Structures are given as structure tokens and as C-alpha cells.
Amino acid sequence: xxxxxxxxxxxxxxxxxxxxxxxxxxxxxxxxxxxxxxxxxxxxxxxxxxxxxxxxxxxxxxxxxxxxxxxxxxxxxxxxxxxxxxxxxxxxxxxxxxxxxxxxxxxxxxxxxxxxxxxxxxxxxxxxxxxxxxxxxxxxxxxxxxxxxxxxxxxxxxxxxxxxxxxxxxxxxxxxxxxxxxxxxxxxxxxxxxxxxxxxxxxxxxxxxxxxxxxxxxxxxxxxxxxxxxxxxxxxxxxxxxxxxxxxxxxxxxxxxxxxxxxxxxxxxxxxxxxxxxxxxxxxxxxxxxxxxxxxxxxxxxxxxxxxxxxxxxxxxxxxxxxxxxxxxxxxxxxxxxxxxxxxxxxxxxxxxxxxxxxxxxxxxxxxxxxxxxxxxxxxxxxxxxxxxxxxxxxxxxxxxxxxxxxxxxxxxxxxxxxxxxxxxxxxxxxxxxxxxxxxxxxxxxxxxxxxxxxxxxxxxxxxxxxxxxxxxxxxxxxxxxxxxxxxxxxxxxxxxxxxxxxxxxxxxxxxxxxxxxxxxxxxxxxxxxxxxxxxxxxxxxxxxxxxxxxxxxxxxxxxxxxxxxxxxxxxxxxxxxxxxxxxxxxxxxxxxxxxxxxxxxxxxxxxxxxxxxxxxxxxxxxxxxxxxxxxxxxxxxxxxxxxx
Ligand code: ATP
Ligand code: MG
Numbered sequence: 001x002x003x004x005x006x007x008x009x010x011x012x013x014x015x016x017x018x019x020x021x022x023x024x025x026x027x028x029x030x031x032x033x034x035x036x037x038x039x040x041x042x043x044x045x046x047x048x049x050x051x052x053x054x055x056x057x058x059x060x061x062x063x064x065x066x067x068x069x070x071x072x073x074x075x076x077x078x079x080x081x082x083x084x085x086x087x088x089x090x091x092x093x094x095x096x097x098x099x100x101x102x103x104x105x106x107x108x109x110x111x112x113x114x115x116x117x118x119x120x121x122x123x124x125x126x127x128x129x130x131x132x133x134x135x136x137x138x139x140x141x142x143x144x145x146x147x148x149x150x151x152x153x154x155x156x157x158x159x160x161x162x163x164x165x166x167x168x169x170x171x172x173x174x175x176x177x178x179x180x181x182x183x184x185x186x187x188x189x190x191x192x193x194x195x196x197x198x199x200x201x202x203x204x205x206x207x208x209x210x211x212x213x214x215x216x217x218x219x220x221x222x223x224x225x226x227x228x229x230x231x232x233x234x235x236x237x238x239x240x241x242x243x244x245x246x247x248x249x250x251x252x253x254x255x256x257x258x259x260x261x262x263x264x265x266x267x268x269x270x271x272x273x274x275x276x277x278x279x280x281x282x283x284x285x286x287x288x289x290x291x292x293x294x295x296x297x298x299x300x301x302x303x304x305x306x307x308x309x310x311x312x313x314x315x316x317x318x319x320x321x322x323x324x325x326x327x328x329x330x331x332x333x334x335x336x337x338x339x340x341x342x343x344x345x346x347x348x349x350x351x352x353x354x355x356x357x358x359x360x361x362x363x364x365x366x367x368x369x370x371x372x373x374x375x376x377x378x379x380x381x382x383x384x385x386x387x388x389x390x391x392x393x394x395x396x397x398x399x400x401x402x403x404x405x406x407x408x409x410x411x412x413x414x415x416x417x418x419x420x421x422x423x424x425x426x427x428x429x430x431x432x433x434x435x436x437x438x439x440x441x442x443x444x445x446x447x448x449x450x451x452x453x454x455x456x457x458x459x460x461x462x463x464x465x466x467x468x469x470x471x472x473x474x475x476x477x478x479x480x481x482x483x484x485x486x487x488x489x490x491x492x493x494x495x496x497x498x499x500x501x502x503x504x505x506x507x508x509x510x511x512x513x514x515x516x517x518x519x520x521x522x523x524x525x526x527x528x529x530x531x532x533x534x535x536x537x538x539x540x541x542x543x544x545x546x547x548x549x550x551x552x553x554x555x556x557x558x559x560x561x562x563x564x565x566x567x568x569x570x571x572x573x574x575x576x577x578x579x580x581x582x583x584x585x586x587x588x589x590x591x592x593x594x595x596x597x598x599x600x601x602x603x604x605x606x607x608x609x610x611x612x613x614x615x616x617x618x619x620x621x622x623x624x625x626x627x628x629x630x631x632x633x634x635x636x637x638x639x640x641x642x643x644x645x
Contacts, residue, residue, distance in 0.1 A: 015474055061292075111340055113342045148172045200233070212236075229248060275323055281511065287489065288487050317355065399424075432485060513525045526543075532560075
């Protein structure tokens with residue numbers, strides 16, 4: 001694809017990058033020696049990914065099973081509606097389950113489930129295969145056909161994986177709605193997808209309480225005309241009114257069904273699921289992913305980035321309501337054939353050491369979580385992880401937001417014993433798979449997600465779509481298609497073209513800003529919508545936040561731009577202090593201002609620093625700066641459907 005310039009963009013829109021992080025962490029030699037992908041193979045892959053994109057991803061596709069091989073690796077004829085593996089037939093559930101049943105993995109543990117009250121359940125690949133088959137038969141008996149939409153409104157319990165895989169097997173399109181969302185958000189998604197079936201639970205455990213999830217469904221059902229059936233999982237020992245004939249118990253339906261099902265052959269580009277984005281920057285977008293390319297992309301990236309070994313226990317602590325849960329709790333780990341951990345409850349229940357307990361109990365080897373979670377656990381201090389044996393851990397990962405160097409180093413030292421690399425992975429609901437991330441062989445700099453993966457063409461460009469010099473900021477783009485890319489926005493192909501493909505023709509626009517350093521490392525600076533414009537300088541919010549969280553008393557920070565007569569904008573910073581910090585507010589404000597000035601220089605003028613106990617976040621823990629800004633300026637707050645609490 002040849003980028004075409006967009007005219008009318010001004011040079012002075014250049015984004016500046018200010019922070020310099022000098023620390024470099026090298027992996028232990030043993031880790032490199034044992035890695036699935038050796039340093040030489042990595043270099044080779046980078047080269048092939050550049051010179052022969054299609055050959056590179058063709059080889060990756062050969063690791064999966066296909067009912068019929070593709071005719072074309074990448075069909076660009078209807079760009080930007082790219083078709084990976086066009087003509088190929090497969091089913092992601094076949095790759096996640098059916099093919100393993102013929103191997104030693106049949107009896108391997110697929111899912112380790114831990115309930116909030118501490119109960120455990122283990123399902124082998126064969127158990128999960130049988131359960132998914134039964135559920136596919138249930139769907140069939142209820143009249144669900146290929147292409148029908150099914151809403152899955154469940155927390156992290158084994159039934160959510162069974163439901164997703166059952167839908168995939170029959171070719172129905174699932175749309176998981178995070179169990180923390182309200183009846184209103186649920187209803188919107190039901191109506192947008194025109195779902196015929198909803199699967200939910202009567203109640204589940206969260207932070208010591210029973211959440212009666214079905215009640216939200218009851219409320220949503222009053223205005224959800226497309227739904228014919230609601231399947232209810234029985235979990236909490238609570239009284240449940242099954243209402244009108246639309247409500248059926250999951251266990252009753254499953255009991256009557258056969259455990260054999262012939263997985264439906266899907267076109268590589270047939271939709272697998274619709275998932276709405278996190279809503280950090282605006283109204284959530286309905287992203288569509290497919291069976292073929294998506295499966296290829298997550299298999300390849302999970303194996304390489306997290307170096308998956310046959311004996312590993314992999315714990316991605318995300319909720320299944322987010323793309324991280326789809327790609328790296330369920331589909332990716334199962335396609336790869338590893339053991340995936342699923343935890344029902346709150347990560348701080350009953351205390352701040354719950355995560356460390358789980359790691360010790362199951363001998364987790366790889367932990368993947370968010371910077372927000374790390375920062376929250378940091379606030380409680382290192383005494384909690386110290387009480388537990390975390391020696392099984394080999395790799396640590398993060399996703400969701402840029403990680404500030406302090407949190408990175410804390411994670412590395414206190415959880416990773418200074419032995420486990422912290423693998424920062426940049427990707428999006430839209431990308432489906434990791435895009436910018438290291439492998440265990442690479443050198444790391446805390447706060448950078450390293451470089452694009454082999455075969456992935458992420459780059460940083462200026463307002464004209466041109467190359468930016470190292471150290472300068474710009475827009476994050478992807479210059480070539482990648483297999484796990486979204487296929488469209490549900491019911492809105494025009495918006496798909498407009499949001500992602502119109503600013504720089506031929507390039508995918510991510511909506512983030514970043515800089516590359518002289519070694520080619522990418523540093524994410526924030527969202528392009530949130531850029532501060534101070535006296536002609538354009539600065540990413542993340543830089544200011546990283547500078548503030550570098551102060552020893554600060555746990556979390558959020559920065560917004562507020563109007564200023566002279567400078568256009570100046571910064572306002574919201575700060576959460578570490579537990580136990582008691583300082584005179586005025587002196588601390590001055591100290592923080594001086595600290596930011598020392599780190600970033602005089603450009604970032606701070607109007608105000610406000611101390612808070614909480615920041616507005618999405619339910620997956622991302623700071624919603626647009627909400628802070630709207631409140632600060634007395635503007636309309638916009639879509640709040642994904643706001644926590
Ligand atoms: P919406 O698109 O609705 O505003 P969202 O962008 O938060 O929501 P997601 O797809 O869940 O929805 O998140 C992707 C975004 O998260 C990325 O565009 C980026 O801003 C941020 N992100 C994810 N991982 C990283 C990372 N490792 N480093 C920096 N930023 C990250
Ligand atoms: Mg986004």
C-alpha cells in the first residue's frame with residue numbers, strides 16, 4: 001500500500017516527546033536459551049515479515065487446522081475490507097478443542113477455574129470439548145442458526161467459555177457483555193446486535209457479595225423484542241424466579257443433549273464475535289472478528305510473546321468481557337493447547353494478596369494483567385507478595401494502558417524477583433492480537449512496549465502521514481493488514497472506513513500517539529484526542545502522568561488540558577497518593593510541580609494539582625480523561641455506559 005498524503009494538515013501539529021528513560025533490562029541467558037523463538041529465528045522472522053508479508057502469515061496459518069485450504073493468503077481487492085485466507089474453511093472452536101482431542105492433550109487441563117470463595121474446578125480439554133458440543137446442540141435445539149447473534153452476559157466462570165465455544169461451533173456470532181455492565185448497557189447491545197438468545201447467570205460472587213445478574217436481564221428484557229430465549233446458569237444458591245416461558249435453566253438444557261456435535265465449517269472471514277470497545281474515548285464501537293485470520297493471529301502472537309511451553313500454567317487476569325479475555329483467556333490459550341486460569345472474583349478479595357495466593361496455589365508460570373492493577377497493588381505495598389511463593393513465575397505481562405516506569409520496576413522487582421521480564425503488549429479490541437510487544441529474548445526499557453512484532457507494520461507518522469524522526473511524536477498507524485484485524489464495525493462499514501482508514505489512505509489509524517527512539521523502541525504517549533496543546537507545543541498526557549507517578553508519594557495520576565487565555569491550554573493533574581502519605585497539601589503541590597518541571601522541563605505548565613481518592617475509569621480500569629475534562633469544564637459527559645460505579 002502506498003500512503004497518500006492528506007492535504008491541509010499543518011506541520012505545527014507535530015507532537016513532542018519529552019521523557020527520556022535510560023534503563024535497559026536484559027533477559028537472563030537461560031530464558032533466552034529456552035525460548036520457543038530463538039534470537040536468530042526472531043531476526044529471521046522480522047526480515048521475512050518485512051520482505052514477504054504473505055509468506056510470513058501463510059506459514060503461521062499452517063499451524064492451524066483447516067477444512068479447506070485458502071486460495072489467497074491476503075485478498076486486497078475490496079480494501080479496507082481485507083480478506084485473510086480467502087477461500088479457506090475452518091472453525092476457531094475446531095482449533096481450540098476438536099483437534100486436541102486426538103492428541104495427548106485430550107486429558108490435559110484446559111481451564112483451572114477458581115471461584116471467589118476459593119473453590120476450584122479443573123476441566124480437561126475433553127471435558128470442555130464435550131460441554132461445548134452439548135451447548136452447540138442446545139443452541140441448535142433452540143433454533144439458533146449460523147449467523148444468529150447470541151449475547152453472553154456472564155462473569156468469568158467456566159460456562160462463559162462453554163457458551164463462546166458452543167456458539168463458535170454452530171457458527172452463531174457471540175457478543176459478550178461484561179457482567180459489571182448495567183441493564184441499560186446490556187439492552188443497548190442486545191438491540192444493536194438484534195440477539196435472539198441471551199445467556200446469563202442467576203447470581204455470582206463479587207467482592208464478597210452475590211450479584212444477582214439475572215435481575216439486570218429481567219430489566220433489559222422489558223425492551224428487548226428480538227430475544228426469544230434466556231438461558232440461565234444456576235450458580236449462587238439464591239431463589240430465582242424463572243418468569244415467563246422465555247427463561248430456561250442451562251443445566252436442564254445441557255442434561256438432555258448429546259456430547260457429540262459436528263463443528264460447522266466456516267469461511268475464514270465469517271464473523272465469530274462482535275465486541276464493543278472499552279469506551280475510553282467515546283461511545284463503544286462494535287468490532288467484528290472472524291474465525292480464520294483472528295485464530296492465526298492470536299495463536300502466533302501468544303506462542304511467541306509469552307513463549308508458551310507444554311507444561312505452562314498461563315494466567316491472564318482479564319475479564320472475558322474485554323478483548324483480552326477473548327484472545328488470551330479463551331481462544332488463544334486453547335488453540336495453543338496450554339492451561340488457562342480463570343478467576344471469578346475481585347482481585348482484592350478478601351485481601352490485597354489474592355493474586356499472589358492464586359499464583360502460589362496453581363504454580364502459575366505467566367501472569368498477564370493491567371498497569372492499573374499493578375498500581376493498585378503497589379499502593380498496598382510489597383509485604384503482600386512477600387508472603388507467597390511466586391517462584392514458579394517466568395514471565396510477566398501488561399496491557400491496557402502505557403505502564404509507568406515505576407510500576408514496571410515494582411512489578412519486576414517484587415513479583416518477578418528481578419528475573420521475569422515485564423512484557424508490555426500494545427494492542428486494541430480492533431487489532432485482536434498483540435501488535436507491539438517483545439519476546440522473552442529482547443532487551444527491555446521500562447515504559448516502552450518494545451517494537452512491532454514480526455509481520456506487523458506498526459509505525460509512527462506525522463500529520464502528513466510521513467516518517468517522523470526518532471524522538472518526535474506522531475500518530476500510531478499500521479501500514480499493512482494483519483490477520484487478526486477487525487473485519488468491520490458491526491452494521492456500520494462506512495464508520496469502519498471513516499474512523500480507521502480515512503485520515504491516511506492505505507494506513508490503519510489507531511487513534512493513539514507515540515514516539516520511536518533511536519533504537520526503534522515505541523513509546524506510547526496517550527490518545528490523540530487527549531493531546532495537550534500548551535503554547536504551541538503538543539504533548540501526550542501520558543508523559544505528564546509518567547512524570548508525576550515518578551514521584552515517590554504518587555500512586556496514580558491523570559492529566560487533562562484546560563483552556564488558558566495566554567497559552568491556549570495548560571495542564572491540570574489529578575493525583576492519587578500512596579497509602580499512608582500524609583503531607584501538607586500546599587507543600588506537596590509545590591513539590592510535585594517542581595518534580596514535573598525537573599523531569600519534563602518548563603513547557604508543561606500546571607494550573608492545578610488536585611488530590612483524589614478515585615479517578616473515573618472504565619470498568620476495565622482505564623482512566624477516562626474525557627470525563628475528568630467534561631466535569632472540569634462543565635460540559636456534557638458523553639457516553640458513560642462503560643464508566644465504573
Ligand atoms: P475506545 O476505543 O472505546 O475509546 P479503548 O480504546 O480503551 O476504548 P480498547 O480497545 O480496550 O478500547 O483499548 C485499546 C487502547 O488501549 C489502545 O488504543 C491504547 O490507547 C491502550 N493500550 C492498550 N495497551 C496498551 C499498552 N501496552 N501501552 C499503551 N497503551 C495501551
Ligand atoms: Mg480505542
